[in-house]
Amino acid sequence: MSAEPSLNRAPIMERFEGVIEDLGSAHGIEIFAVPPETIVEFCRFLKEHPALQFNFLSDICGVDRYPETPRFETVYHLYSLPNKWRVRIKCRLGDPPRVPSVTGVWRTANWHEREAWDMYGIRFEGHPDLRRIYMWEGFEGFPQRKDFPLRGFKDKLNPFGVEGPPPTEPDLATREIPRG
């Protein structure tokens, strides 16, 4: 494994002194903790600063730390194509989780955020099209949350599920399939 080129932290800490938290680095990736209200500004700064140029958004990941509080987290992985640096941004969220959308900074965030909404119920404010992406429309609950059983809740279509709150969704057999 080659030595990772190190990230120039000075401009970041100078600009966001006292707002963000520097969590050091792990396995070649620098980590910052950012409060939700600063996330868009922080991402835009990383993307547009001439010395940083984090122009590539690799991934957005939702995390459920149940039963800890704050319970939810979004994790952003950024890559700088010119500098070959990676950075991880972590954003702790309360319950219900809300965070501003970064779709205005990178268009690729669109589907990543839809996935995090679908799986964890993290609401991305300002997202242009926040619909479920994997589960069908009308699905109740957020399947990747820690308190959602692996086999789902028992209902007519899922006899092996866990006994739980009765599903509130309309009967699938008679449900009209949404168009478009």
Add this chain to the structure above:
Amino acid sequence: MTEVTELMRPEGEALNTKEVLLNLGPQHPSTHGVLRLVLELDGEIVERVDPHIGYLHRGTEKLAESFTYTQIFPLTDRLDYVCPPSNNLAFALAVEKLLGIEAPIRAQYIRVMMAELARISGHLLITGALPMDLGAMTALLYAMREREMIMDLMEMITGARMHTSFCRVGGVREDLPEGFLPKIREFCAIFPNRIRDYERLVEDNRVFLKRTQGVGVISAEDAIDLGLSGPNLRASGVDWDIRRDEPYEVYDRLAFNVITRKEGDCFARWQCRVDEMRESVRIIEQCIEQMPEGLFQVDMPTIAFPVDKERVHCSMEALIQHFDLSAYGFDVPPGEVYSAIEAPKGELGFYIISDGSPKPFRMKVRAPSFVNLQALFGVTNARYLADMIAVLGSIDPVMAEVDK
């Protein structure tokens, strides 16, 4: 097809045009799996596209939270099922980073060689499937012929043709079989000439050229903005390959070129893949030459099965170790890691949060096809419905990876 009758108007009435919603898929041969595209058409011109995915969603990430690290390998096989060794490798590297170990050099060469075989196998599929989507069936049949050779090689190494699950944390499952090296040398000797055959078959096909050149252009800025990676990004002129820029395993010892194209159209994406296959053959040849003798797996009783399998039959400690690893797995120190490799489709990343137990607390797969599919929104000049098929084919999404 809906509302087609709306267009059939009686004579004499004012021309009343209306947008048509066309449902393409989920069962459609050109969607390469179960992808449903809702297209808003104005005549034959696509105004808006809305992909609906999730038909193959198996909850890989949720499942992984209840599996031990070794049990997750078969799950990763089923992401991009065209090239499982790459997925195995990406996952193994992430866990190894958490554990702070590295596989022995011989194992690294074996993994790289298999990942490159998988890359050829994946690229062969799209090399043939894109012309087939556009009506030229022959190329696929030739590509499948060569893919069969790779399947045979895979079967020889792993015993399985498709879902190989050959990587382990800290190495590979077993050493290369006897008689394997002559076989793969034979493949490396034959294959470059076959690539020339595909090119002659397809690049002289005027219909194919007309339908792909200048169609579905994605600019470099759009490609980066949309998070494209792999050949899709390089076909738009962005020179980025994780194998070269963040070398993992033994890639820093291997010489290969990163293929880029400037045009960013469907044909450039096709060409990029064809040329990458040539580079992969070069890499495989170097792997064979450089591969040293040695262990195929780390000799660490807490992580890997005993290197000498015979010990399990005659030593109590080895038996316990075998049983413990099978039943309990191994503890991984708490921490977080994001590890990305250059998979055939692009940046395949695994983000793993470990809480110190033998099962991951959270595993996120950064699946390249999932992100690449968003390229449909970046295409500016694919105006006709028929162009949409070319664009979709040239992006090369594997729906199992899109849906995870």
